[in-house]
Amino acid sequence: MTTAAPSTAPTTDSTHRPALLEVDGLTVRFHLRDAVVHAVTDLSLLVRPGELLAVVGESGCGKSVLAHALLGLLPGNATVTGRAHLRPPGAAPLDLLDCGERRLAREVRGRLVGLVPQSPATALTPVRTGRRQVEETLRAHGHPRRDAPVLADRLAAEVGLDPADLDHYPHELSGGMAQRLVTALALAPDPPLLVADEPTTGLDRPLVDHTLDLLRRRCDAGGAVLLITHDLAAAQRVADTVAVMYASRVVERRPADALYAAPAHPYTAGLLDALPERAFRPVPGHPPMLTALPDGCAFAPRCDRATDVCRTPPAPEPRGPGRVACHHPLLPGAPA
Numbered sequence: 001m002t003t004a005a006p007s008t009a010p011t012t013d014s015t016h017r018p019a020l021l022e023v024d025g026l027t028v029r030f031h032l033r034d035a036v037v038h039a040v041t042d043l044s045l046l047v048r049p050g051e052l053l054a055v056v057g058e059s060g061c062g063k064s065v066l067a068h069a070l071l072g073l074l075p076g077n078a079t080v081t082g083r084a085h086l087r088p089p090g091a092a093p094l095d096l097l098d099c100g101e102r103r104l105a106r107e108v109r110g111r112l113v114g115l116v117p118q119s120p121a122t123a124l125t126p127v128r129t130g131r132r133q134v135e136e137t138l139r140a141h142g143h144p145r146r147d148a149p150v151l152a153d154r155l156a157a158e159v160g161l162d163p164a165d166l167d168h169y170p171h172e173l174s175g176g177m178a179q180r181l182v183t184a185l186a187l188a189p190d191p192p193l194l195v196a197d198e199p200t201t202g203l204d205r206p207l208v209d210h211t212l213d214l215l216r217r218r219c220d221a222g223g224a225v226l227l228i229t230h231d232l233a234a235a236q237r238v239a240d241t242v243a244v245m246y247a248s249r250v251v252e253r254r255p256a257d258a259l260y261a262a263p264a265h266p267y268t269a270g271l272l273d274a275l276p277e278r279a280f281r282p283v284p285g286h287p288p289m290l291t292a293l294p295d296g297c298a299f300a301p302r303c304d305r306a307t308d309v310c311r312t313p314p315a316p317e318p319r320g321p322g323r324v325a326c327h328h329p330l331l332p333g334a335p336a
């Protein structure tokens, strides 16, 4: 795994709060025998305390790889470049891509950055009840043994589980119950940053809303959440900021209200048009293979605004709100 040099000053917002997470130029490649998968390319984003950033995009665009890169969970055939500075409150900043597996395991995973994994079945220990797993996590993060049962019940209720459900083994749980259990496990150490990768999979609508509102409340209480979802309605319900990924890149990252009111990138507009409550018209065509991306805009074959200039790369992936990586953005005056 290769990484770039650490950055200098933290990025701050108008209230001078430093970003809790600042990712700059993150690039992930998987090296196969006869091909290279461009899973994440030159990706930059910020998450501030109190902010919920939603990362959206079609299946296979690189959302989970982003999450796994931040937590050092990629397999051996991956190379990672870029920076990902975490600035936890009251602790020294660290570059998640450069701090080493030992520090990630001891200080970061769970404690500073919680992960709600996309596949609960593989994340749970099959031979221990949910309760034992939650109580062990609580104790490992400093809670006295005598407090663990009550805290576990409280966490269960928080994620919408009946506390009695904790007494089951993972194989006795439905997909939706296992999903809520891994959410409870991620919340147990109360990390300042929670990365939630499709945390509403398998839940019915009331529980989807329950989970989303739980994430929102964490942010309103000063925490930060990076929510990965293919559900644009979910993102609209709770996100402050939305980053739209297409074929390994963020193509638009803007405040949620503005993005939903007037998408700037043609792909974002297509995703919104596909919503049942809007035009209910799917984005035509299919995403490209990440082993064979074109030099220019990867969305061009599906884009009705494409011109010759789109054979050249659009502006580098943007960092500031209100930017879009497109030669012909939809918003009048938006920079290309």
Ligand SMILES: Nc1ncnc2c1ncn2[C@@H]1O[C@H](COP(=O)(O)OP(=O)(O)OP(=O)(O)O)[C@@H](O)[C@H]1O
Binding pocket: 030, 037, 039, 057, 058, 059, 060, 061, 062, 063, 064, 065, 066, 075, 077, 118, 230, 290
């Ligand atoms: N270990 C790996 N080796 C090779 N390619 C991989 C590996 N892991 C992921 N990929 C590829 O990286 C790309 C991004 O995968 P990722 O899991 O991040 O997609 P995603 O956006 O999370 O999709 P979904 O919405 O279906 O979860 C995909 O093309 C995937 O096949």
Ligand code: SF4
Binding pocket: 265, 266, 267, 297, 298, 299, 300, 301, 303, 304, 305, 306, 307, 310, 314, 325, 326, 327, 328, 329
């Ligand atoms: S750069 Fe061109 S092809 Fe790509 S989204 Fe913009 S207009 Fe469409």
Ligand SMILES: [Mg+2]
Binding pocket: 063, 064, 065, 118, 197
């Ligand atoms: Mg995924």
